[in-house]
Amino acid sequence: MSARFDVALHKFRQQCPYVSKDLLRWFPGHMNKGLKQMQRKLKSVDCVIEVHDARIPFTGRNPIFTSTLTGAKPHILVLNKRDLVITSLIPRIKDQLKAEQNVDNVVFTNSKDQFCRGLKTIKPLMVDLIKNSNRYNRSEELEYNVMIIGVPNVGKSSMINMLRSRNISGRHVLPVGAVAGVTRSLMMKMRINHDPCIFMLDTPGILEPSVTNIEMGLKLALCAALQDHLVGEEIIADYLLYWLNKHRKFKYVDFMGLDEPCDDINKVLLSGAIKYNRIRKVRDFDGKVRDVPDLLETSRHIIKAFRTGELGKVILDIDLLENRPSNKQEVLA
Numbered sequence: 001m002s003a004r005f006d007v008a009l010h011k012f013r014q015q016c017p018y019v020s021k022d023l024l025r026w027f028p029g030h031m032n033k034g035l036k037q038m039q040r041k042l043k044s045v046d047c048v049i050e051v052h053d054a055r056i057p058f059t060g061r062n063p064i065f066t067s068t069l070t071g072a073k074p075h076i077l078v079l080n081k082r083d084l085v086i087t088s089l090i091p092r093i094k095d096q097l098k099a100e101q102n103v104d105n106v107v108f109t110n111s112k113d114q115f116c117r118g119l120k121t122i123k124p125l126m127v128d129l130i131k132n133s134n135r136y137n138r139s140e141e142l143e144y145n146v147m148i149i150g151v152p153n154v155g156k157s158s159m160i161n162m163l164r165s166r167n168i169s170g171r172h173v174l175p176v177g178a179v180a181g182v183t184r185s186l187m188m189k190m191r192i193n194h195d196p197c198i199f200m201l202d203t204p205g206i207l208e209p210s211v212t213n214i215e216m217g218l219k220l221a222l223c224a225a226l227q228d229h230l231v232g233e234e235i236i237a238d239y240l241l242y243w244l245n246k247h248r249k250f251k252y253v254d255f256m257g258l259d260e261p262c263d264d265i266n267k268v269l270l271s272g273a274i275k276y277n278r279i280r281k282v283r284d285f286d287g288k289v290r291d292v293p294d295l296l297e298t299s300r301h302i303i304k305a306f307r308t309g310e311l312g313k314v315i316l317d318i319d320l321l322e323n324r325p326s327n328k329q330e331v332l333a
């Protein structure tokens with residue numbers, strides 16, 4: 001934290017910015033179709049891996065998964081993008097998921113790091129779970145089918161690409177991308193292991209058809225599970241600013257060229273636009289061209305900085321973590 005300003009002098013919003021639920025609802029046709037295909041495919045699946053964003057371990061998981069897809073099958077919850085979270089909190093998150101949601105198998109991964117220890121534990125864990133499960137109609141089948149599910153953009157396709165053994169032939173890799181909705185249809189079936197023979201089925205990210213909680217929707221938007229332009233970049237940037245101030249995370253102050261923390265998104269964006277020369281030309285009513293700060297581009301800039309970890313590692317769900325640490329400890333983490 002910078003010594004230039006006295007945090008005690010600042011009062012920050014304690015209430016999440018209000019946003020219409022309509023902006024946070026995104027359930028296009030491909031999700032509806034994908035969900036039905038996934039449900040039909042379930043009888044040929046031996047294990048379900050649910051991938052979610054590690055920055056929101058307690059919110060944003062699609063309840064339709066629990067009610068229709070994960071129920072009777074062995075289930076692993078993979079919390080991906082571990083590189084963006086405060087790792088010292090991982091054991092407590094695991095304990096709480098077990099205690100509150102009865103999730104036994106939780107693995108934290110970084111699907112951009114081929115040496116990630118969490119990634120390495122997934123294959124043996126799923127083989128073990130399948131071997132110890134009742135496979136019903138599939139008990140004679142030698143090959144294992146594993147379905148990867150999750151909300152958009154959490155890293156499902158990236159994870160399958162990483163889990164493929166190096167000795168698997170074929171150079172085909174699944175398309176991945178920073179925008180939600182890259183995988184739009186079921187199901188790329190990809191062999192990831194020879195012995196035992198394991199196939200993974202990639203699926204499109206599926207959100208809940210309706211938003212139950214505005215802050216949960218904003219967290220999903222901030223983690224890029226919805227497409228930014230549908231929610232509005234300036235709205236996402238405002239939620240980010242609210243969250244950073246509330247949790248005393250002040251790396252944005254220098255990043256946006258400010259002298260001290262500020263809770264007004266327009267002032268923060270204006271300062272950032274000047275610092276990064278994000279200026280656009282507009283023609284006035286009298287025909288003269290003038291320069292104005294490009295607040296949309298600057299919003300994109302601060303959102304990207306958050307998503308790449310430049311504004312610090314976070315657990316956006318920190319308020320939902322029981323016996324959470326004091327602000328002082330959080331800042332040091």
Ligand SMILES: Nc1nc2c(ncn2[C@@H]2O[C@H](COP(=O)(O)OP(=O)(O)OP(=O)(O)O)[C@@H](O)[C@H]2O)c(=O)[nH]1
Pocket residue numbers: 080081082083084109110111112113150151152153154155156157158159175176177178179180181182183184203204205206
């Ligand atoms: N920092 C970080 N980024 C990751 C990680 N895993 C994936 N990504 C990035 O997250 C973005 C989404 O990855 P995808 O693999 O396309 O995610 P997906 O869940 O398949 O997305 P949809 O197909 O749109 O549902 C890409 O920009 C990846 O590079 C990770 O562990 N850490």
Ligand SMILES: [Mg+2]
Pocket residue numbers: 156157158175176182183202203204205
């Ligand atoms: Mg995908």
